Amino acid sequence: MRCTICGIRIDSEDNAVEEGWIPYFCGGEIEHEVACPDCTQALLQDGKDGEMEVKEEFRGRLKYLDEKADEGWQDYSDVVSTVLESEPGKLN
Ligand SMILES: [Zn+2]
Numbered sequence: 001m002r003c004t005i006c007g008i009r010i011d012s013e014d015n016a017v018e019e020g021w022i023p024y025f026c027g028g029e030i031e032h033e034v035a036c037p038d039c040t041q042a043l044l045q046d047g048k049d050g051e052m053e054v055k056e057e058f059r060g061r062l063k064y065l066d067e068k069a070d071e072g073w074q075d076y077s078d079v080v081s082t083v084l085e086s087e088p089g090k091l092n
Pocket residue numbers: 003004005006007008035036037038039040
């Protein structure tokens with residue numbers, strides 16, 4: 001399983017939920033899959049329907065792995081770079 005926002009992987013889906021991964025979130029009009037705890041904390045908020053959603057200020061500024069399958073996602077947006085700065089070891 002892989003974070004749709006920053007691309008970090010987690011091996012065990014069983015542990016994922018315990019560690020704070022969420023299975024899906026709302027990115028405006030489109031629903032996206034899987035976000036890691038760091039991205040969730042930094043970029044998402046509780047939406048009105050009980051779903052996690054991308055904070056207003058980040059909408060349109062993020063790239064998602066499930067949007068364009070291949071190229072481009074390594075090109076981290078400024079926002080995700082900010083998230084990852086605290087934990088450089090996450091980038092393989
Ligand atoms: Zn992430």
